[in-house]
Amino acid sequence: MDAQSVNNEICHKERVSPTNKMISKKGWKAGALLLIVTFCFGMFWYLHVETYLPRTYEPVREMCSVGDVPSKAAIFISNYSRDHPVFLQLSDYFWVKNQSFYELPYGTKGSEDLLMKFLALTxxxxxxxxxxxxSCRRCVVVGNGHRLRNSSLGEVINKYDVVIRLNNAPVHKYERxxxxxxxxRFFYPESADFDPNLDNNPDSLMVLVPFKPLDIQWMKIILNNEKxxxxxxxxxxxxIWEVEPQNIRILNPYYMEVTATKILGIDQDQKKKMKAKPTTGMLAITFALHFCDLVHIAGFGYPASSNKKQPIHYYEKVTLKSMAVSGHNITLEAVAINQLLQHRLIQNLTYF
Structure with missing residues (x-):
């Protein structure tokens, strides 16, 4: 740039009016504010969504360590033990070895005869x-939450050793x-309205969670084709429910009792007074903590209470309003899951 050009540029700057200077200054501030807002929004999106992005599975496989979950669980859960059988078995009742202190869903007291008849069938x-x-069981408990929709976690979930699903959550058409x-698949009679063949594998274990004696009676009726x-x-x-008897199991109610009293902190007096029971999902997490060496979860959590329109499941449009009559304390369970996450007893494949 020559001397004349420099002089013209200086003269131009000197001729800028105060109004134009103010506009220029305001424009600069507006631009800076826009940059700050954009940056903050970007950080919010990253922090909120980054944990929702599918993780690669290879590092997860390397993380599995025998004894890691039991050692952490023993600190978090009082009287933690892996000595209890996973499923109920005939020998527990045939010789009256298993004398339970609680009735269903926390024990088998009063249901021994019915259980003997049912277990003899399977x-x-x-x-x-x-x-x-x-040598090391890598498990994922797949919740039914809406945050699984469009998550693209299908391939990741398939690579776990043990995939636990809940109730009537469909697989068909949602594989991605x-x-x-x-x-x-943990279920109870009222949640068994799914196709056992379409939404499961041929060797999937159908794990009955008995909340009441009638639940065992229903399963016995189905298998024995009774009235x-x-x-x-x-x-x-x-x-009518087509299922192979050899694939049926009954979950030991011990895990329901542990979920209620040691995970959710409901004492014995409260259990007798309150009708609320742990959800199948919370129960499945407790089971995994006693059975697996690595526990991940996906699709857990509900919308904010102010959000009346977002569906709570990935496969239907039911909203949070339906939980009001469910008898489940989802607030208490959210606190418990957050504690498990903080103690690194479990890890989340989606955000919570």
Whole structure:
């Protein structure tokens, strides 16, 4: 730039009016503010969504360490023990070895005769040998939450050794987000309105969570093709249900008792007074803490109480309003899950 050009530039700057200077200054401030807002929004998005992005599975496999979960759980859960059988078995009642202090869903007191008849039908009480002999069990409990929708976690979920699904959550048509591998499915009669063949694998274990004696009676009726019972359920369970008897198990109510008293902190007096019971998802997490060497969860958590429109499940449009009559204390469970996450007993594949 020559001397004349420099002089013209200086003269131009000197001719800028105060108004133009003010506009220029305001424009600069507006631009700076826009940059700050954009940066803050970007950071918020990153912190909120980054934990929701699918993680690669290879590092997860390397992390599995035998004894890690039990050692941490023993600190968090009083009288923690892995000595209890996973599923109920006939020998527990045939010789009256298992004398429970509690009735269902926290124990089997008063249901021994019914259990003997049911367990004699299935003649299966154990975990499949291919799972039992694993040196380190890597498990994922797949919740039914809406945050699984469009998560693209299907391939990640399929790579775990044990995939636990809940109630009537479908797999068919949602494979991209939830995978298609099912090792165990926890359910109860009212939540059995799914196709056992379409949404499970041929060798998937159908794990009955008995909340009441009628739940065991329903399963016995289905397997033995007896006259159907229609009363006593809060929602009518399936009347025709095609399932292989050898795939049926009954979860030991011990895990429900631990969930209520040691994870959620409900004392014995409260259990007798309150109708609220732990959700199947919370129960499945407790079970995994006693059975697995690495526990991950996905699809847990509900919308904010102020959000009346967002669905709570990835597969249907039911909103939070439906939980008001469910009898579940989801606030208490959210606190418990956050504590488990903070103590690194579990890890989350989605945000919570």
């Amino acid at each position: 003649n299966r009480y154990h975990v499949p040998p291919e799972i039992e002999r694993l 987000d939830v995978g298609n591998k099912t090792t165990m 159907r019972v229609r009363k006593g359920f809060w929602k009518m369970p399936p009347i």
